[in-house]
Amino acid sequence: MDELDSAIVRELQQDARQTNRALAHKLGVAPSTCLERVRLLHQRGVIRGYHADIDPGALNRRVEAFVSVELRPPSRRAIEGFKAAMFALPEVLAVYVVAGEQDFLVHVSVPDLDALHSFLIDRLTERREVASFRSQIIYDSARKHVSDPL
Amino acid sequence: MDELDSAIVRELQQDARQTNRALAHKLGVAPSTCLERVRLLHQRGVIRGYHADIDPGALNRRVEAFVSVELRPPSRRAIEGFKAAMFALPEVLAVYVVAGEQDFLVHVSVPDLDALHSFLIDRLTERREVASFRSQIIYDSARKHVSDPL
DNA sequence: CAGGAGTCCGAACACTATTCGGCGTCCGGC
DNA sequence: GCCGGACGCCGAATAGTGTTCGGACTCCTG
Structure with a gap:
């Protein structure tokens, strides 16, 4: 749970549907790195899911x-x-x-x-x-x- | 806001990151149709955003x-x-x-x-x-x- | 200094989103 | 009843994306 993980969590809380490439670009890492981090956050239970916010x-x-x-x-x-x-x-x-x-x-x-x-x-x-x-x-x-x- | 829209909303509330193809397949429509519906739901303000659920x-x-x-x-x-x-x-x-x-x-x-x-x-x-x-x-x-x- | 673990990267490939022209259906007007 | 327009759905094509994987790099440890 370093700074990169925190940044990913922060970003995905705001917009869970942005592309992995966009996310990686924002954080200044390669898409493959970003994807791996997201997968690990999932696996560790930090990210519990993605939900649409409905009016x-x-x-x-x-x-x-x-x-x-x-x-x-x-x-x-x-x-x-x-x-x-x-x-x-x-x-x-x-x-x-x-x-x-x-x-x-x-x-x-x-x-x-x-x-x-x-x-x-x-x-x-x-x-x-x-x-x-x-x-x-x-x-x-x-x-x-x-x-x-x- | 017909039955298809409701089904889309229901599905995206449960998993906002499933692919458009998977969503379309579940609902029995073409991916392009599904995509258009989702875009309209966005535009009408029914879908307000997508957020990651964090522990x-x-x-x-x-x-x-x-x-x-x-x-x-x-x-x-x-x-x-x-x-x-x-x-x-x-x-x-x-x-x-x-x-x-x-x-x-x-x-x-x-x-x-x-x-x-x-x-x-x-x-x-x-x-x-x-x-x-x-x-x-x-x-x-x-x-x-x-x-x-x- | 050598070894090893862990992490990151970039290219390749399969898959996906997105666009767009056309088709079918429904409905109102004539 | 027939025509015409509007609307929604579809499927193929294209551009862009996710995902995998081998290699290189860094950092720590002995």
Whole structure:
């Protein structure tokens, strides 16, 4: 994980589809060298994959929210089960098991507020292990990539 | 945005680096057709980019957390300023402006708990507009891609 | 100083992206 | 019902790309 690896990671986080030649040229190395580095980063698990970033609005998901959930018995069984159940739902983008007052943070994306309400009362209230929940609608968001310097 | 477009989006979310030929073959269309569709999806803003998924641990970020922040005057000025300031920090992965008791949800990733503590007392407590904050360490997480069916 | 491991390089080859003219299909107008 | 235009799909051709591999170089070690 030297400077070259970091530079490759940085570049591929910004544009994963640039050609290997372009990448090599930017970093000042031969394409074959660059390719080998990328392959090794893959093999070591540093690069986990390449994904297209899709506009949720284009797929009719204009409302996003975080739902904090407190589980009744915060046991392993309940947590694992709830996590799997949430993850299987199409409205769910991400599930976080967290420390604190709540046990879960569920990131959901739905077409509109009605759909959010439906999700809450049909998918959450229905589950008995849910002791309480609180939803926070996302007004605005900005995401980044991880940068190497601490 | 027909069935073919949806299939392309679905495929490219899973693997953005598969060759156009492979993609075309999976979907049962000619490579040239597939390429044209992908270009249009780009042009329409449906596909916003392609990004490599990097293991945070490999970049020495083994601790992640959500920090909920309440701003003193929840004014536009304060919100915009705080959002920009947070986004500029290397520890910050994402910033969410949310509705509810707290005004912000900041997703951070740091090397260890000490670094998290430093972040909280050096970067948050320092800011005068921060009325209060609460941090939730992430024990476990799972992310997905948006799927077309509602 | 010799040996060895590791890394980088450049040329060769197979494969791929990309372009473009033509074909088929659908649809509205006459 | 027939014509004409628009649109989308296709396949061949070309330019560019990924990938492999042997050799050269550097750096460390004994």
